Amino acid sequence: MHIHFIAIGGSAMHNLALALYHKGYVITGSDDVIFEPSKGRLEAKGLLPKAFGWYPENIHQGLDAVILGMHAKPNNPELLKAQEMGLKIYSYPEFLYEQSKHKTRVVIGGSHGKTTITSMILHVLDYHDRPVDYMVGAQLEGFDRMVHLTEENDFIVLEGDEYLSSPIDRRPKFHLYKPNIALLSGIAWDHINVFPTYENYVEQFQIFVDSIVKGGSITYNIEDPEVKRVVEASENSIRKLPYETPAYAVENGETLLETEEGPMPIEVFGKHNLSNLAGAKWICQNMGIDEADFYEAIATFKGASKRLEKIGEGRSSVAYKDFAHSPSKVAATTRAVKEQYQDKKLLACLELHTYSSLNAEFLKEYKGALEFADEAVVFYSPESVKIKQLEEVTKDQIAAAFERTDLKIYTDALSFKEFLFRQNFEDSVLLLMSSGNYGGLDFDEVKGLMDN
Known part of the structure; x- marks a missing residue:
């Protein structure tokens, strides 16, 4: 070929x-x-x-x-x-379906958590030497590529993105996979440039649930009201398997997952990641991994690339960077870090970088997203707004959207960097959230701040 x-x-x-x-x-x-x-x-x-x-x-x-x-x-x-x-012209997801139409297709969908859940599943399967085909949206430790395709493997695990398939195919990618086993982690409005209304965005997930092969299954986050409504309203003849956040505790900066064998320390943290873990467990069990084997493997999972990635640590300080940029992800990530480091000051910095986040109307969705930060900073580049041909957003609009009177706002990369390098990070956590790089911030230099 x-x-x-x-x-x-x-x-x-x-x-x-x-x-x-x-x-x-x-x-x-x-x-x-x-x-x-x-x-x-x-x-x-x-x-x-x-x-x-x-x-x-x-x-x-x-x-x-x-x-x-x-x-x-x-x-x-x-x-x-x-x-x-x-x-014959294929979009990326169309070709993946062609490669997997004779396999059992496992598709992980949701506005947030899908990369982490897919990564958890692949980590567990790899730990137990269960070969599968896959496509995941982040580079995983121990894996050569983000896509793996064979003739012989029975299963393929696909991260189900709701963004468009190609310039000439305006269908969301996850509408094309026709899953046998599916998961839906959460629904929170995103990609406003493609889905201009909340209702239009939610409709894509309704279509996804209805695309599951008859007799298949949907594992879904029952704690998300929109997910619950969409899944339970579907008349597709599939099994509906709810999951919820498992019991856990945080002691001395370590997260302990409650299991039948007692508390088990894990590497990932935060309520959203424990919810992701519960979803991954049910999918792995559907794929033949028993609960005890899942726990043994997941204890060594350190997280997907760019998702709450530790980039520096000092005697009493630590720095993380995270791909979070949508309101729900920013809120979940900020809360998770504060919960894990309750005795430290949390400085949370968010770069508004995407089409949605730089849209004046969509900005209102960020209300309360940084409430768990002790100090909150927003950075955006007016140049990015021009490049994306969007209407100008002002500092006042941003401040009003977040509803936080002490919010610091920077529009110049050098000024933001100078602010960061003036900080005393003793007994502090620095959280940098963005799908960009703050106008060229050197993360190795940030790592050095933690040692001072």
């Missing part, structure tokens, strides 16, 4: 390209720009395009299929030629 990737450099796309190369396919690809780590990983396998740009001559009758990434535009010259020639 010869597969050509249009926009091969994306995080998901290059991992799929590597997985298919590993499977023995002939892979070519193109892109107008590719950053690290994608660039180096493609180069190591001889898959990096010889020149950046779009070249119609890359498209020919010798191709078995073309996979189209979200980064490409509908008028992409290579796409137009592939359409003209009548070649």
Whole structure:
């Protein structure tokens, strides 16, 4: 099979390209720009395009299929030629379904928690040497790639993203997987640039539940009222298996999970992560892992990449960075860190970086999101607002949205960095939340702050 990737450099796309190369396919690809780590990983396998740009001559009758990434535009010259020639064009999720339509598909969906839950499941299966195919949205410790595909494995575990499939396929990715076993962790409005109303966003999860194969199952977070409503209202003939946060305690900065064998120390912390753990346990049990074996494996799970990742620690200080940016994730992450370090001052810094977070109307969703922080800071770049062609947001709008009178707001990367480096972090926790990098903040330098 010869597969050509249009926009091969994306995080998901290059991992799929590597997985298919590993499977023995002939892979070519193109892109107008590719950053690290994608660039180096493609180069190591001889898959990096010889020149950046779009070249119609890359498209020919010798191709078995073309996979189209979200980064490409509908008028992409290579796409137009592939359409003209009548070649088979797949979106990323469509191709994953093609690769797994004869397997048992396990799909983890939700506005938040899906990467962590998928990572937990894969960690447990790997710990017990249970080989599965998979696609997950973060690099996992001990795994070479974020995508793994074989002919022989019976199961495939897929992280079910609700974002769009491709520039010419406006369906959410998780509508295309047709799960046999599914999980829904939470629903909180996101991707406002695609789903302009809350009702429109929730509807995507209703479609997801209804797409589960007849006789399949949905494991769902009964503590989330919207998830409960959506799942229990579905008339799909599937088994509905609720889960809730298990009992746990925090003692001397260590989280102890209550089990039948007594309290068990675990590496992850926070109510949202304990809820994620409960969901992962039920899915693993559906896949043949018994409870005792799940607990043995999960005790060594340290978290998914970029999710509450410890980046520095001193004698009485610690720093974390987290991918959190949506209101529900920011609130859950801030609360988790404060609960884990009750005796330390928590300085929480949030970068508003996404389309949704920089939208003046959506900002209201952040009400109370930083309430568990002892000191709260918001950083955003007016330049990002211009690049995304959004209406300008003001400091006053941000302050009003968070409903926190002592909120510090920075719009200049240098000023934010100077503020950070003036702080005394003795008996403190620094939490940096963003899908960006605060205008070029060097996280290695931040690590050094913890040693002072």
